[in-house]
Amino acid sequence: MCGFLTFFSKEVIDKEKIDALNEIKETMKYRGPDSSKYFAGENIYMGFNRLSIIDFNSGSQPMTYHNNNYTIVFNGEIYNYKELRESLIQLGYDFNTNSEAEVLLACYCHYGSSFVKLLRGMFAFVIWNGVTQSIFGARDTFGIKPFYYLEKEEGLYCSSEVKCLKLCLEKTDINFKGLHNYFTFQYVPEPETIFCRINILPPGHTIKKSLNGNIEIEKYASIILNPSAGNEDIKIKNIVNALMDSVETHMVSDAPVATFLSGGIDSTIIASLAREINPDIKSFTVGFEREGYSEIDLAKETADALEIENINKTITIEEFINELPNIVSYMDVPLADPSAIPLYFISKEASNHVKVALSGEGSDELFGGYNIYNEPNSLQMFNYIPNFIKNILLSLSRIMPEGIKGKSFIERGVTPLEQRFIGNAKVFKEKEKIKLIHNYDPSYNFIDITAPLYKEVSHLDEVSKMQYIDLNTWLRGDILAKADKMSMANSLEVRVPFLDYKVLKAASILGVDDKVKNNTTKYLLRQAFKEKIPPSAVNRKKLGFPVPIRLWLKNEMYTWARDIINTKCPEEYINKAFALELLEKHRKGYVDYSRRIWSILIFILWYEIHSENDVRAYIPEPVHNHELPMAIKALI
Incomplete structure (x- = not known):
């Protein structure tokens, strides 16, 4: 992983500006401690901090290509770069390095901006085209890697972190809509951020700008769910083959690769498949001193069954409190998911041994792993209740005190899915936000975030709708954001094999019973790997680094x-x-x-x-x- 900062200016960039940008670039040095370089032309600055994973010796960035006509800064991994490289060689292209960055530049030269559709991986990059005096950038389909941008009168800034763009502003104002949404979602939903004027490029989108032109943002890919009937054995075979291929692909590295290991099925599947490729792979686990809040024993049991080494750490409350300000600083934006803290500590421990770790993010969203996905089944009885009775029940539930058993069940049962489910976290209710936020504005309605998404999947079943909301809000705004920030804080690259286009293809066709069945989540994923992982992990309930x-x-x-x-x-x-x-x-x-x-x-x-x-x-x-x-x- 790495960090980039670019500035595309309408005016000539002077040395004073370059020095200032270089100083700002150093604020995210931890994203790439192996080297720090920049490229500057009359109207372009491209700064880069590199964490060397592929081609240590000749993969330095910013990288120039074709008589210095094209320059790139690229954060991420392209898992099919070798295949792309070979096809370009057949077309007559020569390469001076074994790096992904050079392949991306050659792809851009040959295919133009449409080459992003060929990429398999996680990425955020900016390419400077010196011939047309323009820039072209893109972010991967899932949103695994961040891409922030800021447009000012003087030009366009792009960066891997918000703090760099904040420092490019004379004054930063809190985005009041973002603040309202933060206290609902526990993060600020994309494409906005907590700051006015600073935005994030949506996943599966490109950004273009010429010297005197406007910003052009276009979608090139999206996540599509198409649940359908089909033979269960064939679906299982597709899941197994897709994940085996993805794990093998994600383990390609010039640096050592390890794996995170919790007590759950997702990381166990990853560890089991990774062990088949590298029997000496290390696994890492963290837990807390509190009883019931540590997965260390379960992870050690799994590691012993897989015959792999497990390195674990128990986090004390003193460490938790002492590191918290550091963690919040590295997080860059307000994100209130408590599991970010154990993720920071496990990344810190792993970084003492390796540069790359595999993790299980994305499995719950793709295969139906959250317990709340069982909710449509548990609330079925309300489908038979007339609307006027539902309204009476809703009125009664509202006057019931908080914490009274049954209050939440009634409220959820009489509220349409589109109004009650906005993703895996719904922190404050509106009546509470009125008390909490000074100058509360009722026009900032959280449903505005999810309504367009529900419209896109109005034809799907309720479980698939919930998945789609999570894939387009919770996954990118919380899960992947904290994974990137906490791993990068410790100069560790985290790879997520579940978030791969082949795995998506296998998961996207699963029906409701393939995902939630008999009060079990991830039903078909469990069936697919019940013979390949330790029996104790097959039906284990989701824990996910619990925090007390x-x-x-x-x-x-x-x-x-x-x-x-x-x-x-x-x-x-x-x-x-x-x-x-x-x-x-x-x-x-x-x-x-x-x-x-x-x-x-x-x-x-x-x-x-x-x-x-x-x-x-x-x-x-x-x-x-x-x-x-x-x-x-x-x-x-």
Whole structure:
């Protein structure tokens, strides 16, 4: 993995501007500690920090091609680059390196911008065309790699991280719509970010701009679900073949490759298939000291059954609190998923041994792995209740106190899917956001995010609709964002074999019973690998690096959380009194408010860290130095 910063200017770029951009580029040095270089022309600057994975010696970037007419900065991996390279050689192209970047440049020269449809992998890149004085960029279909951009009067900036673009603005304003959505989703849904003017290129899209032209953003690929009937054995065969091929492809590297291993089926499948290719592969696991919040024993049991080494770490609450400001700083944007913390620690441990790790992200969204996908079945009884009775039940549920058994069940049962399901996280209800957010604006409706997506899949069953929402919101806005940021914070490349076009093809045709059946999630995926993985993992329920914040916010972290809210809360945005009220209610055990409180705490920490607009505040400490950056020491 790597990090890039580019600037396409209408005016000639002077040395002072280049020096400033180089300094900003260094704020994400951890994304690529192996080398840091830049290319500059009259109207173009391209900076790059490289983590060397393929072609250590000659794959340096920015890379120029064809008499310096074309230059690229590229973050990611192209898993079919060798096949593309061979086809280009047959067409008469010569290559000076074994790198993916040179193949991308040659593809661009031969096929033009349409070459992105040929790519198998995870990527975000920018190509400078010196002949036409234009730039062309793209992001992969799933959104595995980030691509942020900022347009100003002076030109177009593109980057792997938000903080770089923020530092290119004289003043940064909080995106109020993004703030409202953050407290609903626990992240800011794409293509917006928490900052006004800074956006993210949607997955499966390209971006183009000529010297005097406007930005052109176009879709070149999308995720399509087409559930259909078919022979179960054939579907199973397709799943197995697709995943075997994907894991083998994702293990191609000039650097050592390891695998994350939790107690669940997804990472077990990846580890099992990876072991067939490399019997000496290492696996990594983390857990917490709290009983019920550690998968270490389960992972060790799986590793022993697979006969692979397992390296594990138990995270103490002291480590958790001490590293949290660092984690929030590296996250770059407010993202309140507690599992980002164990992901940071497992990446940190793995980076002491390898440069590349395989992970199981994407399986739940593709194969129906979330327990909430069982909801349409559990709520079937409401399909037979007349609407006027549903309205009465809804009114009754609204006056029931929070935490009363049955309240949530009734509310969900009488609310249409399109209004109740917005993805795997729905943190604050609107009536709570009115109390929480100063200057609350009811026009910022979270349903506006999901309504267009529901329209695209109006013909599908409810489980497939839920998957489609998650694939286009939760997966890219939360799961993949935290995986990229937490692994890159530790200079580790994380690869996700489930998010591959061949696996998507096998998963996209699965029907409801292939995904959720007999109260079991990922039914056909489990059937496909029940003979290939340890029996204990086949029907194990999803855990996914659980974090004991519910318990900690009642006890060990209560005083810390109260002090953070009392002393650091930005009251121009957040109602401090309401935040403290939630914390007190949670401590007394009335209702589990931990996710709501956590989203508030993460926003407060993020705002405190990122409210400065000084490049020096973002120069990271060395990855393995636990001394916190100066800008965030005050938070502890």
